[in-house]
Amino acid sequence: MTSDGPKSGKKRREIRAKLAKELAGGEDESGNKRRPKRGREDKSADVDEPLIKKAASTASVEAADNKPKTSDSYLSKTRFDQFPLSPLSLKGIQDAGFKTMTVVQEATLPIILKGKDVLAKAKTGTGKTVAFLLPSIEAVIKSPPVSRDNRHPPIIVLVVCPTRELACQAAAEANILLKYHSSIGVEVVIGGTKLPAEQRRMQKHPCQILVATPGRLIDHIDNTSGFATRLKGVKVLVLDEADHLLDMGFRRDIERIIAAVPKQRQTFLFSATVPEEVRQICHIALKQDHEFVNCVQEGSGETHQKVSQMYMIATLDRHFSLIYALLKKHIADNVGYKVIIFCTTAMVTRLVADLLGQLSLNVREIHSRKPQSYRTRVSDEFRKSKSIILVTSDVSARGVDYPDVSLVVQMGLPSDREQYIHRLGRTGRKGKEGEGVLLLAPWEEYFLSSVKDLPIAKAPLPPIDHEAVKKVQKALSQVEMTHKEAAYQAWLGYYKSQKKIARDTTRLVELANEFSRSMGLDTPPAIPINVIGKMGLKNVPGLRVAPGFDKRKGKKNYRSR
């Protein structure tokens, strides 16, 4: 089936989880709070298009025949030792249980080793992390040794990831490849930890490879003495989940980071999705003669054939019962099931997790409002467990490598097509099978036009018996009121950011109140006036205004609607 024997794969995952845990411990805020805004075009986008490189042999061969893909179609036949890689890296690879390269590794390595910049697109779970780490390690090996008394030893490789989870995971994967490279160090800097603690750690363990989230990296550039000097040694810059990092939410940070590293460097951009607008702005990071390595065959879409994709359309009042019915069926059909449910916001995530917990399902939750140490612990538990459900926000959407996820459910509108693909990519990793279900309300159906090239089919609604409905209603009545109130407000905030829906604010509030009723609240929760103002929903009928302080009038405001 897969290239690595079950034993070695399991061992590797354990090491990786352990390292990720060590690296991420003890912090308490979101690494993913910046919501990318879309649509603003970079004016200087009209640079020459780079040479469009087709993916290497294996990918092309697959497109040519129509045979069903084998479970390890993400693997090529090329061995790692066919490339001029350090014997110590090859030993690490062997210990990791990797026998042959994945298609993206095979396609990018020769180009990178020639010294070129690369923009690489390859499906989720196909080994992109190793693809950029291996040649990065080579760059460190080739760099001149640094004297021991150098107070600011250069950082040779800088890897930037959009979330803390991803940064820790990439650093953990680097540590696996560095097993025999005792003189090469990797450190991770991420939001949520105390800056001085990170500064001390970096001073104690001067590393050549640094993995970071953008905001924290900039904190260090601004506040850590000698850090900017260390970045002047960067020879390789990697933007993991490049499209997300180059999106408007992160763009400014990335521009600052690029300005902080030398112009003379190699840059790699990797992602499972590279929308056209990102292709057009990638020149801010890449040299003009970079190569675009596309391992996604034309017409095959960015998703895996072995993952069946379905969507269901139902009015909001049926969503909770439907999810329950769907889960019951999946659990009955799949021994050792592993399910991820994506929700639109952190507070809706908490609500759904509460509800499923009340329904006695084995459920965990991860979102930005949970402390980082908790997120790391739960993530680790979910990675190792079977017969478990993880309810999560988009902090788990990209890159997180959980083995054997049998079903991914997306409740409500994904923020965009790319996010749909990345979330779905949590299942079907390494050529395995999986299922994806997108649950939408009728007024969210328009989203389907953005994924019409993907093999996503309409599924019949599972039957819901009266007993199940009653059970769900009872469970909902046991969910804490404050959690429902917060979910209502967050729901409204999320859909207010969805242009198509927010255009008609009266309708938006009607829908929010429908969501409120679906939680069992016939009277929608009141919202503080300042929050209503911030959301741009002042005077919209149907909203209830909570007593709050009206700054303008300088007195308490008890208006309610």
Ligand SMILES: Nc1ncnc2c1ncn2[C@@H]1O[C@H](COP(=O)(O)OP(=O)(O)OP(=O)(O)O)[C@@H](O)[C@H]1O
């Ligand atoms: N050559 C290989 N052979 C077998 N397994 C591999 C190989 N290279 C990487 N892997 C493993 O494949 C899994 C998926 O890799 P990785 O997380 O890098 O995927 P990805 O392409 O970055 O996915 P995403 O787009 O979701 O971030 C990991 O468990 C990794 O250790």
